[in-house]
Amino acid sequence: MAKYYKTVMTHFSRYLPPGRVTNDDLSKLMDTNDTWITERSGIKERRFVEEPTSTSDLAIEAVKKVLTESKLSPQDFDYIIASTLSPDFYFPGIAPIVQHKLGFPTIPAIDIRVQCSAFVYATQMAQAMIQSGQYKRILLVFSDVQSKLLELNTNGRNVAVLFGDGAAAVVCEAQECSESEMPRVDNQSSGVIDTILGSDGVGAELLLIRSPGTATRGFLTEETHATGDWHPKMEGRAVFKHAVNRMCEVAETLMKKHKITANDIACLIPHQANLRISEMVREKMELSPDKVFNNIQKYGNTTSATIPICINEALEQGRIKRGDLILTVAFGAGFTWGGSLIRL
Numbered sequence: 001m002a003k004y005y006k007t008v009m010t011h012f013s014r015y016l017p018p019g020r021v022t023n024d025d026l027s028k029l030m031d032t033n034d035t036w037i038t039e040r041s042g043i044k045e046r047r048f049v050e051e052p053t054s055t056s057d058l059a060i061e062a063v064k065k066v067l068t069e070s071k072l073s074p075q076d077f078d079y080i081i082a083s084t085l086s087p088d089f090y091f092p093g094i095a096p097i098v099q100h101k102l103g104f105p106t107i108p109a110i111d112i113r114v115q116c117s118a119f120v121y122a123t124q125m126a127q128a129m130i131q132s133g134q135y136k137r138i139l140l141v142f143s144d145v146q147s148k149l150l151e152l153n154t155n156g157r158n159v160a161v162l163f164g165d166g167a168a169a170v171v172c173e174a175q176e177c178s179e180s181e182m183p184r185v186d187n188q189s190s191g192v193i194d195t196i197l198g199s200d201g202v203g204a205e206l207l208l209i210r211s212p213g214t215a216t217r218g219f220l221t222e223e224t225h226a227t228g229d230w231h232p233k234m235e236g237r238a239v240f241k242h243a244v245n246r247m248c249e250v251a252e253t254l255m256k257k258h259k260i261t262a263n264d265i266a267c268l269i270p271h272q273a274n275l276r277i278s279e280m281v282r283e284k285m286e287l288s289p290d291k292v293f294n295n296i297q298k299y300g301n302t303t304s305a306t307i308p309i310c311i312n313e314a315l316e317q318g319r320i321k322r323g324d325l326i327l328t329v330a331f332g333a334g335f336t337w338g339g340s341l342i343r344l
Contacts, residue, residue, distance in 0.1 A: 002179075003133060003176060004131075004176065004177050004178060004179050004181070004182055005130050005131055005133060005174040005175065005176055005177070006130075006131075006174075006175050006177050006181070006182055006183050006189065006190075006191035006192075007126055007127040007130045007131065007172050007173070007174065007191050007192040008172070008173050008175050008190050008191045008192075009170055009171065009172055009191075009192070009342065009344070010070065010171045010172075010173050011066050011069055011070040011170070011171040012066070012168065012169070012170050012171075012308055012311050012312035012315065013062050013063075013065035013066035013069060013168060013169045013170075013312060014062060014065075014166065014167070014168045014305070014308065014309040014312045014313065015058055015061040015062040015065060015166065015167045015168070016047045016164075016165075016166045016167075016299060016302075016309075017047045017048065017049045017050070017053065017058065017165050017166070018047070019047055019048045019049065019050055020045050020046075020047060021045060021046055021047070021048045021147075021164075022034075022044065022045045023037045023038065023043070023044060023045065023161070026152070026160070026161055029152045029153060030152065030153050030154040030156075030157045030160070031154040031157065032154075032157055032161060037161045040161075040274075040276070041161065041162055041274050041275060041276070041296070041300075042274065042275020042276065042278075042294070042296055042297055043161065043162065043275070043296055043297060043300045043301075044297045044298065045297075045298060045299075045300075046163065046164030046165075046298075046299055046300030047164050047165050047166060047299060047300075048147035048164065048165055049145050049147060049148075049165050053145070054088045054145065055084050055086050055087055055088055055094055055143050055144060055145045055167075056087075056088050056094045056097040056098055056101070056143070058143045058144075058145060058165065058166065058167035059082065059084075059094055059098050059141050059142075059143035059167045059169070060098055060101055060102060061167065062141065062142075062143065062167040062168050062169040062305075063098060063102060063139065063141060063169045064102070065169070066139075066169040066170070066171055067102075070171050072137075072171065074102055074103050074104035074105065075104075075105055076137055077104060077107060077137050077138065077139050078107050078108075078135050078136055078137060078138070079107055079108050079109075079126075079129065079135045079137075079138045079139070080095050080098065080099055080104065080107065080108070080109040080110070080138070080139045080141065081095070081110060081112060081122050081125055081126060081138060081139070081140050081141070082094050082095035082098060082109070082110070082111050082112075082140075082141040082142070082143070083111065083112045083113070083114065083118035083121075083122060083140075083141070083142050083143075083304040084111065084118075084142070084143050084144050084303075084304055085113065085115045085144060085209075085303060085304065085333070086144050086145045086146060086148070086149060086303075087111065090212065092111075093110070093111025094111060094141070094143060095109035095110050095111050095141065096109045098141060112125070114304075114332060114334065114336045115303060115304065115332035115333040115334065115336065116271050116273060116301070116303055116304065116306065116330055116331060116332030116333065116336075117197075117271070117330040117331065117332040117334070117336040117337055117338055118142050118303075118304035118305075118330075118332070119140075119142065119271075119304070119306075119307040119308055119328060119330060119340075120195055120197060120307075120328060120329075120330050120337075120338035120339060120340045121197060121336070121338060122140045122142075122170075123140075123192055123195050123328075123340045123342070124195035124197060124338070124340070126138045126140060126172040126192075127172075127192045127195065130172065130173075130174040133174075135174065136173070136174045137171065137172070137173050137174065138171075138172040139169065139170075139171060139172075140169065140170040140171075140172060140308070141167070141168075141169050142167060142168045142169070142170075142304040142305040142308055143166075143167035143168075143304065143305060144165065144166065144167075144302055144303035144304050144305060145165045146163035146164065146165060146232070146301075146302075146303060147163070147164070147165050149209065149230070149231060149232055150163060150231060150232070151228055151231035155228070156228070156231055158234070158236055159231070159232050159233065159234050159236075161300075162273075162274070162300060162301050163232075163300050163301050163302075163303065164299050164300030164301065164302050165302065166299055166302035166305045166306075166309055167302075167305050168305040168308035168309045168312065169308070170308050172192075175191070177189070183343050184258075185258045185259075185260050185264065185325060185341065188323060188343070189343060190322070190323065190343045190344060191342070191343055192340065192341075192342050193258070193325075193340075193341040193342060193343060194254060194257070194258065194340070194341045195338060195339070195340040195341075196250050196253055196254055196257075196338060196339055197336070197337070197338035198246065198250065198336070198337050198338060199334055199335065199336045199337070200334075200335050201334065201335075202335070203238070203239070203242060203333075203334065203335035204333075204334060204335075206234065206235040206238050206239055206242075206335075207232070207233070207234045207235070207239050207332075207333040207335075208232070208233060208333060209229070209230060209231065209232050209233070210224070210229040210230075210233065211224040211225075211229040211230050212224075212230065216229070240274065240276075240277060242331070242335055243273060243274075243277050243331040243337075244277055244280045244281060244284075246331050246335070246337040247270060247271075247277070247281050247329040247330070247331050247337065247339070248281055248284045248285065250329055250337060250338055250339035251268070251281070251285055251327060251329050251339055252285075253339075254327065254339050254341055255327075258341060260325075262285050262286055262287050262291070264325060265287070265291065265325055265326065265327050266291070266320055266324035266325050266326055267291055267292065267293055267314065267319065267320045267324065267326045267327075268281070268282065268285065268287055268291060268292045268293070268326070268327050268328075268329070269292075269293055269307055269310045269311055269314070269326055269327070269328045269329075270282075270292065270294070270307075270328070270329050270330070271306050271307055271329065271330035271331060271332070272294060272295065272296040272299070272300075272301055272302070272306035272307075272309075272310065273296075273301050273306075273331065274296070274301075275294060275296050275297070278292060278294050278296070281329065293310050293313075293314045293319055293320070294310070295309065295310055295313055303332075306330075307328050307330060311326070311328075311344075315344075320344060321344070322344050323343070323344060324343070324344050325341065325342075325343055325344075326341075326342050326343075326344060327339060327340070327341055327342075328340045328342065
């Protein structure tokens with residue numbers, strides 16, 4: 001008789017470094033002001049790490065919190081999936097570093113590189129691995145330190161004002177169930193229902209850090225350092241348009257596939273790239289403001305960690321609760337994008 005396993009996200013945690021950087025603080029470093037930043041992004045402040053804090057350090061704090069809250073130990077996990085675009089080193093990734101520093105057993109520990117789409121990609125991976133019956137409890141880790149990469153002057157202003165540092169962790173557990181108990185939109189069974197992903201390399205050079213890299217002559221030279229190619233660069237208008245279109249597209253596809261409307265969704269959790277993007281997605285989906293959760297005002301764009309940080313905070317605030325049907329949508333460099341339907 002076939003066995004069925006549903007993927008339940010049992011615990012979420014977040015960690016934001018204590019250093020608050022307001023728009024007024026940035027105005028001392030570049031030609032900008034609070035009104036300019038707020039009107040263009042909705043951001044009022046963000047968090048920056050202090051030296052010598054690394055990306056894995058943030059990740060470790062988030063994992064410690066999720067272990068404490070779940071009352072689980074490192075020995076209770078059999079896989080780690082981590083995501084960051086700002087690893088401690090060019091290689092290896094942060095997953096084995098987190099694994100070692102926190103005393104996890106020698107289980108598989110991998111990094112995925114899908115930037116701001118990390119949560120939806122990791123969700124699909126964890127669901128597939130759990131449904132295969134091979135893994136029982138998977139740790140998802142999301143962490144980024146963008147502040148050390150930013151060009152904090154007027155030349156880099158359009159990108160620098162958008163990003164902050166932060167981390168999150170999620171526990172995904174396999175729960176054996178009958179076929180009828182597998183999560184669907186028309187039952188109250190908790191778990192991941194569906195994920196749809198996409199990618200298109202046509203936008204690879206519209207949002208990137210060009211160097212260091214093997215496409216750069218010399219990998220990293222004094223010339224590439226002088227030109228600022230080690231800072232993130234973005235064609236803002238093009239990325240904005242693609243983000244809105246793709247996030248709306250994937251949301252519509254999921255809702256049509258599962259025969260639901262916006263009324264069936266308790267909350268939309270969009271990637272926190274820009275409040276104007278989130279608002280355009282909300283309006284196109286015809287959702288009321290109370291059905292969308294945003295916290296970009298406080299944290300900026302924390303890249304891979306935005307969606308799980310939002311879910312953790314929304315649960316704490318009572319904006320969503322266990323049993324709710326939520327829709328997450330994301331868009332990131334690559335381009336990559338996706339959406340997930342989840343019953344909490």
